[in-house]
Amino acid sequence: MKKNYALAVIAFVSIIFLIFACSDSEDETTYIPVEPVSPVTVDLTQVPYPKLSDYKFFEGDMKDQVPALDVLPYEPSSALFTDYAHKKRFIWMPKNTKATYNGDEKALELPVGAALIKTFYYDNVQNIPVPGQTRIIETRIIIRKAEGYIFADYVWNEDQTEAYYDMAGSGTTVTWLDDDNVSQTAQYRIPNESQCIVCHKIWTPGESGEITTNIPIGIKPQNLNFNYNYGSEVKNQLTKWIEYGYLEDNFSLPSAENTVVNYNDTSQPIALRARAYFDSNCSHCHEANRHCDYRPMRFAYGSTAGNGGEANMGVCVNTQDMQGFPPELGTIVTPRHIEESMLYFRLNTTDETYRMPLHGRTMIHQEGIALVEEWINSLEHCD
Secondary structure, rough: HHHHHHHHHHHHHHHHHHHHHOOOOOOOOOOOOOOOOOOOOOOOOOOOOEEHHHHOOEEHHHHHHHOOOOOEEEOOOOOOOOOOOEEEOOOOOOOOEEOOEEEEEEOOOOOOEEEEEEEEEEEEEEOOOOOOOOEEEEEEEEEEEEOOOEEEEEOOOOOOOOOOOOOOEEEEEEEOOOOOOOEHHHHHEEEHHHHHHHHHHHEEEEOOOEEEEEEEOHHHHHHOOEEEOOOOOOEEEHHHHHHHHOEEEEEEEOOHHOHHHHHHHOOOOOHHHHHHHHHOOOOOOOOOOOOOOOOOOEEEEEEHHHOOHHHHHHHHEEEEEOOOOOOOEEEOOOOOOOHHHHHHHHHHOOOOOOOOOOOOOOOOOHHHHHHHHHHHHHHHOOO
């Protein structure tokens, strides 16, 4: 018994010896995982770059809009109407930086060096060399520098291989087939820098006058608080940003009551859909310290809730100093009378003298105007 045990021990020691003897430490290769590095470059001393490709936001053919590493797609629950253009949105931040939460209704404060990217395009375009394909019109970028946000717009070439920096503004005709196979045409307008500022500016009083700064307008937590399909997973966007390291984790997600609905969702009450529509299409100008501050309307989602919410949307509020308009438009919104409602009139025209919003559309948003009509007809009469 003792002999067998001794032989077993000798055998075990021999095996261990052979294992180590056959391993030459000088020839061994140690593999250390290498963390992939994003190709994106946003040099704040050089931006805006002359070409969109200089940023390296996208992999492969740039027209495919495949985001590079650390370029995260996102989408708001309700979108600004821009002549039926589709939009793809992305965000990129430098390593070890995060956005700051300032409240459910305020745009997230981005860190220095961060960039918001938004591409405008049409599908099934007819007036291009190969009809039926996608045409990208422009890619707009907002970059956070130490002194504030700057704008950079890039206009795509006909070959869809590159986009070039251009803040002068221009126009282009786009003809496409919509989802019902009906031909539509837009005289699409690419904004100039002054038009960008109109929608994105906010001012504060100063000792020597107003101090104007630019801000993003689409990345409010209450407008990102829903699930998004990232391809590999479906997840709440705010949760994704936190997990990705793009957003500080020191706040609670907006409540259901304070989350903007999708105005295209017909299962939602018409009042919520109307509030969402005005929030995305009107609130960036019709708020305190914004371009249309002097008007009585306040269209942000939180401003249109509860007592006083309808008045902030102009319900039963008299128009002021509106010379040149039809005389029957004495009220901003007249319940159950679209023909007497200034708001409806201005949304339902393409005349630049009257139309609202001021910029961003040359066509009437038919689905939007139908929504507004339904909402007006749902209201009670003024006292």
